[in-house]
Amino acid sequence: MKKGTETAVMLKPISKSHFLKNRTLWLMIAPTLVYFLIFCYLPMAGIWLAFTKFNFRQGFFRSPFVGLKNFEFLFKSGIMAILLKNTVLYNLAFLIGGNVAQMVCAVFLSDLKNKRFVKVSQNVIFLPYFISWVLVGLFSYALFNVDNGVINSMLRALGLNSYNFYLKPGSWPPIIVFFQIWKGLGYGSVIYLSVITGIEQDIYESARIDGATKWQQVRYVTLPMIKPTFILLVMFNLGSILKGQFQLFYQIIGNNGILFNATDIIDTYVYRSLMVNFDIGMGSAAGVFQSVFGCILVLSVNAIVKRVNKDLALF
């Protein structure tokens, strides 16, 4: 009923009298509307750049038009295939690995009896969320560099040969996934913790009376209760699976070309074409592909969720 009237309101244009009556409110929200108009909607016109051979001298309007050439190059050269593969696979690993780790932490934290331990543990796990990605890059360097990194000095202390991570592309996917999970663990487990603390104690009580062990309670009560949250989080993050974690990749890998095969994602490619290679047209093409297909993905996921359960849909 309520949903119906809301859609009806959506369809009606904003009338003049309504505008006049609420002019103070419109005035209050005007800066925000102007902000989004200038900094978000205006740049959308920049999609045009993907179809040009842009140069700063001729600017946005007069750079030569090249049609689909940029896209053609990206796909034929195989660059796009690598970027897409990396972006999607990394995001899947972040998504599954991250959520599983967060759920495990939330399940244990919600049920361990020593409240002091729980508090300390929760605070420490949340700490990495607060630091900048630059620091994450520094940590990664301190752990893995060949000259004085912790891992390599340990290897040498054990009399083993040192291992130069920065020359081996294959060693980086696990490291990158590790740091992403590490940084988001506290944040995500707070979400799951809030769901678990919301579960009625009566359910556990009756499970206990029925003779369920602690593990069975987790398996048959807690996990089913947090499953909807898990599915929801995974679904909506699936929608943004083309959006890369630029800061993570750039701070850990930087412009180290040796590792690009295993570590280059769409966002790092776009950034390099803007700041390093000055290949605006090509970077824009990769960016446009990401934006358009990303948006289509979110919309489709939302449509599917809406069909399954209307209340869970985002819009």
Next chain:
Amino acid sequence: MKSRNHVRDDKGSRSFAIIGYTVMTIVTIISFVPFWLMLTASISDEMDVLTKGFSLIPRKLSFAAYKSIFGGFQQLLRSYGVTIFVTAVGTVISLLLTSMTGYVLMRQDFKARNKVSFFIYFTSLFSGGVIPIYILYVKYLQLKNSIWALILPCILSPWNIFLMRNYMKSIPYSLVDAATIDGANDWQTYIRVIMPLCKAGLATVGLFVALTFWNDWYHASLYVTKESLYPLQYLLHRMLSNAEYMRQAAASGALVEEMAAPSETLKMATAIVVTGPILLLYPFIQKYFVKGIMVGSIKG
């Protein structure tokens, strides 16, 4: 019967507790080790680190890194100023705009609120991308090497706006009606009724925004080339990515002890100094973030 039940339950809880404490102890240590490493490395002797590598327990204590930071590192002070200015000004503007927007969107007599919400929300679904925004800032707004290029990009986000609106929605709406009946206009209701009642919301959104500003190096890497405008995180980034940078700093006399410019330990000490305020404030602000995540994860 009862005792058997008790024993079985107890058994399950014990293995649960053992595994739970073990797993969480390991996770906690892993979360903390890099911070510890940063601290110990910053007070280690440079030669020792260079020859034997970073270690979790400092083999030879030395405060040379801190000495050279505070001895004459003008740039660090300057960057502190930039970051504090950007964070303070940005957070104030952001809170003002975000709270006004949240207030308008929670007003039930504002009939366009669904349309406006979608106008804001759509920007998180689709974007023109990094490059067009870069060209807008640099070529058309002429903001290269302007402090505003560090403030403007992080002022408003759909997520913060909806977080604020959710906080405001938890205030009983009858208070707005009552204020209107008492003759308060829209501004008065916003300032006298809503703002005092959503202090927790303002604190939470304010801290999220402040953290974003404090940790931002990305926009500086796009828009800033003048060293006098480097914010802290970008300064650290340059230091890490650029060995050249250290040599320049030494050559220009920025470092007091040019002879043994402690590069590895200096990196760590700088990281500590750059992150210090967050680590010090962390125990006090952490609860607001927890609250914010819970309110934010409720769909609205």
